[in-house]
Amino acid sequence: MPLATATPQAGFGGQVVEEVRVGERRTLDRQRFSRLFEALAGAGYSIVGPTVRDGAIVYDQIRSVEDLPIGWTDRQSGGSYRLERRGDAALFGYTVGPSSWKKYLFPARERLWTATRIGDSFTVRPEPVEPTRLAFFGMRACELSALAVTDRVFAGGPVTDPGYRTRRSSILRIAVQCGQAGGTCFCVSMGTGPGVRDGADLVLTEILDAGPHRFLLEPRTEEGAAVLSRIASELVPAAAGEARIAEAIVARTAASMGRTMEATGLRELLRENLEHPRWQLVAARCLSCTNCTMVCPTCFCSAQEEVPDLDVTKVERWRRWDSCFNLAFTELHGASVRKTGLSRYRQWLTHKLGTWHDQFGTSGCVGCGRCITWCPVGIDLTEEIGAIRAGPGPAAAPGGKP
Amino acid sequence: MPAPLRPRLAVWKFASCDGCQLSVLDLEDDLLAIADRLEIANFREASSAVVDGPYDLSLVEGSVTTPEDARRIREVRAESRVLVTIGACATAGGIQSLRNFAEFEEFRRAVYARPEYLDTLATSTPIADHVPVDFELRGCPISKHQLLEVVSAFLQGRSPNTPNESVCIECKRRGTVCVLVARGTPCLGPVTQAGCGAICPAFDRGCYGCFGPQGSPNIPSMVGRLHELGMTPGAVQRVFRTYNAMAPAFKGAADAAGAEKGTEP
Numbered sequence: 001m002p003l004a005t006a007t008p009q010a011g012f013g014g015q016v017v018e019e020v021r022v023g024e025r026r027t028l029d030r031q032r033f034s035r036l037f038e039a040l041a042g043a044g045y046s047i048v049g050p051t052v053r054d055g056a057i058v059y060d061q062i063r064s065v066e067d068l069p070i071g072w073t074d075r076q077s078g079g080s081y082r083l084e085r086r087g088d089a090a091l092f093g094y095t096v097g098p099s100s101w102k103k104y105l106f107p108a109r110e111r112l113w114t115a116t117r118i119g120d121s122f123t124v125r126p127e128p129v130e131p132t133r134l135a136f137f138g139m140r141a142c143e144l145s146a147l148a149v150t151d152r153v154f155a156g157g158p159v160t161d162p163g164y165r166t167r168r169s170s171i172l173r174i175a176v177q178c179g180q181a182g183g184t185c186f187c188v189s190m191g192t193g194p195g196v197r198d199g200a201d202l203v204l205t206e207i208l209d210a211g212p213h214r215f216l217l218e219p220r221t222e223e224g225a226a227v228l229s230r231i232a233s234e235l236v237p238a239a240a241g242e243a244r245i246a247e248a249i250v251a252r253t254a255a256s257m258g259r260t261m262e263a264t265g266l267r268e269l270l271r272e273n274l275e276h277p278r279w280q281l282v283a284a285r286c287l288s289c290t291n292c293t294m295v296c297p298t299c300f301c302s303a304q305e306e307v308p309d310l311d312v313t314k315v316e317r318w319r320r321w322d323s324c325f326n327l328a329f330t331e332l333h334g335a336s337v338r339k340t341g342l343s344r345y346r347q348w349l350t351h352k353l354g355t356w357h358d359q360f361g362t363s364g365c366v367g368c369g370r371c372i373t374w375c376p377v378g379i380d381l382t383e384e385i386g387a388i389r390a391g392p393g394p395a396a397a398p399g400g401k402p
Numbered sequence: 403m404p405a406p407l408r409p410r411l412a413v414w415k416f417a418s419c420d421g422c423q424l425s426v427l428d429l430e431d432d433l434l435a436i437a438d439r440l441e442i443a444n445f446r447e448a449s450s451a452v453v454d455g456p457y458d459l460s461l462v463e464g465s466v467t468t469p470e471d472a473r474r475i476r477e478v479r480a481e482s483r484v485l486v487t488i489g490a491c492a493t494a495g496g497i498q499s500l501r502n503f504a505e506f507e508e509f510r511r512a513v514y515a516r517p518e519y520l521d522t523l524a525t526s527t528p529i530a531d532h533v534p535v536d537f538e539l540r541g542c543p544i545s546k547h548q549l550l551e552v553v554s555a556f557l558q559g560r561s562p563n564t565p566n567e568s569v570c571i572e573c574k575r576r577g578t579v580c581v582l583v584a585r586g587t588p589c590l591g592p593v594t595q596a597g598c599g600a601i602c603p604a605f606d607r608g609c610y611g612c613f614g615p616q617g618s619p620n621i622p623s624m625v626g627r628l629h630e631l632g633m634t635p636g637a638v639q640r641v642f643r644t645y646n647a648m649a650p651a652f653k654g655a656a657d658a659a660g661a662e663k664g665t666e667p
Contacts, residue, residue, distance in 0.1 A: 054584070058579065083584075284622070287568075288616075290567065290574070295574070310439055321574070327617040327618050328565060328566065341620060376582050377626070
């Protein structure tokens with residue numbers, strides 16, 4: 001791939017332009033924003049990013065600026081998500097939707113290998129995984145943190161997942177600093193956002209006021225700089241005040257989180273409250289439907305099954321997303337270990353916020369709020385933690401917060 | 403060299419619409435592969451050529467609604483090594499079990515000019531209420547992929563892999579946006595067993611519960627949410643009284659909604 005080099009290169013106009021270096025901030029006008037898509041395509045990337053489908057903003061293949069949710073925003077609360085028009089034509093004026101980037105690295109269904117019987121023997125052919133140059137366009141700070149978590153889970157230990165590793169190796173991470181917080185967001189509590197710290201190749205901040213509609217761009221890696229170098233002639237060095245404007249946008253977002261959760265000592269809090277009466281109240285509401293785990297950007301559980309043909313001459317092993325809320329998830333010798341909804345919800349929450357630290361050295365929660373919004377009955381982990389933290393007395397009635 | 407003996411398959415019909423038997427025919431090329439390994443000995447929907455029992459595998463469609471069928475299912479059981487019920491009629495009484503919740507005599511007189519010619523039971527009941535059943539395959543209609551899995555499992559001597567997880571997980575795996583959360587559409591997906599592939603939400607409709615209750619349905623919480631979405635107790639009763647009306651969890655939901663409806667002002 002053409003990384004930034006020391007020599008000037010030809011821009012779109014054919015003129016010789018300077019390259020863009022890592023860390024150098026540039027401004028790109030809204031009218032020229034489509035050039036960023038052209039630069040990505042020119043560098044061989046397929047682009048996946050936010051787009052409107054079926055009443056929500058989802059991640060899917062996008063080809064141009066027009067595929068973005070221009071002028072749309074989302075209104076989120078426990079168990080409810082609605083799209084609404086904004087009063088402007090912002091490109092990133094919304095927060096996260098039901099999909100997460102994990103589907104591109106850890107597919108919902110995946111064939112792992114095929115075994116073929118030949119006489120008295122058999123051969124096993126692992127499913128080939130081709131690296132795809134995918135640009136994750138519009139990653140939020142919480143999602144970069146989630147990516148770091150799944151990197152640790154799938155590619156960090158002594159045993160790694162070859163499919164994840166291969167797909168992950170060719171991803172370009174284009175992050176957007178959030179210009180507004182959603183109703184179920186709590187990244188500030190989890191220390192993951194809304195400003196982008198680590199893990200991006202290129203960071204965008206959309207600036208809607210104080211001048212024309214424009215974007216502040218900051219390449220954080222050679223790969224990100226190489227993309228910008230392709231359109232260097234379209235970019236202007238950022239004026240001195242632009243970084244401060246971006247900081248103010250992030251600060252304003254940080255001050256308007258829809259949810260908060262005290263995150264210190266969660267591991268100990270949960271370990272000491274395994275019999276708290278609150279678990280019974282939340283279990284009475286929990287549907288065991290798996291939605292929270294499906295939308296969570298870090299939940300990684302899967303089921304593996306062999307699918308033989310009728311003669312058992314060929315057997316395929318498939319992996320599909322599974323959930324700790326399913327009875328069969330802990331089925332051993334024909335019976336489930338966690339038979340009650342209480343034990344399953346408690347397992348999920350104590351793992352996500354507590355024992356995840358023991359297993360992976362980090363929290364499993366990044367504060368994106370998806371599990372709150374996409375729970376059909378609006379169960380809110382920030383509310384549950386608040387109730388457990390409040391003490392072992394009679395727990396407050398659930399569902400108080402809209 | 404003589405052909406090896408193949409296990410004998412029989413397909414039986416009781417009170418039903420024949421849709422699940424059509425799912426057998428709908429297996430197309432896979433049906434030919436099955437016919438290589440199983441002798442299709444008794445399948446009147448497909449062929450009038452019938453080979454007498456006993457049978458190694460019987461697939462039973464439909465519910466029991468007549469004294470004659472109550473007798474016949476015992477015969478079927480007696481000449482079947484493995485008996486698998488297919489579809490909501492056979493596993494949960496079917497839509498015709500709505501008679502169980504009404505005045506049967508009134509129905510008879512309203513529908514038939516000469517009701518005295520009919521010899522029927524006052525109820526429509528699942529096959530498992532009458533004889534031991536080895537495996538129940540859910541759905542209205544059944545999924546042909548799950549049917550193929552059941553037949554494969556029989557041939558290979560293993561348990562069928564038909565997860566009792568919710569429809570929600572199928573929506574999420576295929577990337578369908580939740581119609582309940584994003585549109586406020588009442589949907590039974592959270593309490594319904596997967597297997598259909600989550601077809602209805604993919605077409606912007608709520609789930610109708612065709613595969614019956616999932617492994618651990620939380621009916622009171624689901625019903626509370628349906629009320630919040632604007633459904634009256636009468637509407638909740640109707641939505642649980644469809645194809646799987648006699649499935650215990652759905653029957654309980656409908657009975658409770660009915661009691662609530664009765665106390666409405």
